[in-house]
Amino acid sequence: MSKTSAIIVGASSMLSKEIARQLSAQGVELALLAHDADTIREFATELPSAANVYQLSIEDPQQLIPQLEQVWQEMNEVRLVLVNTGLNSYHPDLPWTLEQEIIEVDVRGFAAICNTAFRLFREQGVGQIAAINSIAGLRGGPSVAFHAAKAFAQNYLEGLSMHAQRLKLPITITDIQLGLLDKAALQHSRIWLSPVDEVARQVVDALLKGKRRVYVTKRWRLVAWLTLLLPEYIYNTRHWKKKKAKEPTAIE
Numbered sequence: 001m002s003k004t005s006a007i008i009v010g011a012s013s014m015l016s017k018e019i020a021r022q023l024s025a026q027g028v029e030l031a032l033l034a035h036d037a038d039t040i041r042e043f044a045t046e047l048p049s050a051a052n053v054y055q056l057s058i059e060d061p062q063q064l065i066p067q068l069e070q071v072w073q074e075m076n077e078v079r080l081v082l083v084n085t086g087l088n089s090y091h092p093d094l095p096w097t098l099e100q101e102i103i104e105v106d107v108r109g110f111a112a113i114c115n116t117a118f119r120l121f122r123e124q125g126v127g128q129i130a131a132i133n134s135i136a137g138l139r140g141g142p143s144v145a146f147h148a149a150k151a152f153a154q155n156y157l158e159g160l161s162m163h164a165q166r167l168k169l170p171i172t173i174t175d176i177q178l179g180l181l182d183k184a185a186l187q188h189s190r191i192w193l194s195p196v197d198e199v200a201r202q203v204v205d206a207l208l209k210g211k212r213r214v215y216v217t218k219r220w221r222l223v224a225w226l227t228l229l230l231p232e233y234i235y236n237t238r239h240w241k242k243k244k245a246k247e248p249t250a251i252e
């Protein structure tokens with residue numbers, strides 16, 4: 001991938017930075033888009049290849065789409081757009097404001113980025129769109145909007161891949177199904193939580209190989225397989241918990 005350019009959307013996260021480091025070490029020129037661009041300016045200057053920082057307004061597609069187009073124009077031929085934005089939160093009351101925010105970032109914003117990137121690659125004739133997705137999208141879950149949004153992302157990417165094939169265009173669509181990642185490096189369960197550099201290494205490897213879908217780290221493929229296989233009465237772990245003794249009612 002040397003002497004090519006890539007755009008990383010959602011570049012402020014620890015995982016994005018590690019991916020940026022690894023791509024930059026291979027000579028890839030980068031455009032880094034972040035919610036708060038100022039937080040990554042210093043980081044960008046430390047990278048070995050050229051890296052420019054741009055503002056990202058994911059909540060507003062009217063701003064987001066021109067931002068992406070502007071970045072595109074300022075770069076040499078872009079070969080990769082990596083989407084690594086995501087919002088997740090859990091509240092047992094499922095307040096609508098929270099659900100709406102997740103849908104705006106993880107569904108509407110995500111679709112606006114991928115749709116724009118696809119159009120630009122279509123005009124260019126070649127390229128790769130990759131997204132850091134989650135195995136949470138395989139089934140419903142307690143973070144209701146988040147799980148549903150990740151299912152949307154998975155299907156959106158599959159649709160784009162089919163569309164590229166229909167148009168006979170060499171546009172690669174890569175769905176990176178992430179398990180858990182040891183963000184704070186605080187938990188060192190070697191079995192399920194992997195350090196960020198290893199996660200990034202597997203992501204970059206999948207990008208270079210032009211994979212259609214990949215589980216990162218690899219062992220999460222097994223969890224994904226089981227998740228899809230389990231009937232709901234086993235998948236829904238609520239059923240396993242002991243039921244509380246019933247409060248006596250007034251009549252009793």
Ligand SMILES: NC(=O)c1ccc[n+]([C@@H]2O[C@H](COP(=O)([O-])OP(=O)(O)OC[C@H]3O[C@@H](n4cnc5c(N)ncnc54)[C@H](OP(=O)(O)O)[C@@H]3O)[C@@H](O)[C@H]2O)c1
Pocket residue numbers: 010011012013014015016034035036056057058059084085086087088105132133134135178179180181182183
């Ligand atoms: N962490 C995990 O264990 C895990 C597991 C499975 C899947 N994933 C998925 O992997 C992806 C990245 O995860 P991560 O752990 O790297 O997440 P993260 O640290 O929370 O980063 C998510 C990125 O999205 C950006 N973002 C969130 N809300 C935004 C908004 N309103 N406007 C603009 N940017 C916004 C963040 O920017 P700011 O920091 O500037 O807000 C950040 O760059 C997500 O899609 C996540 O669902 C993560």
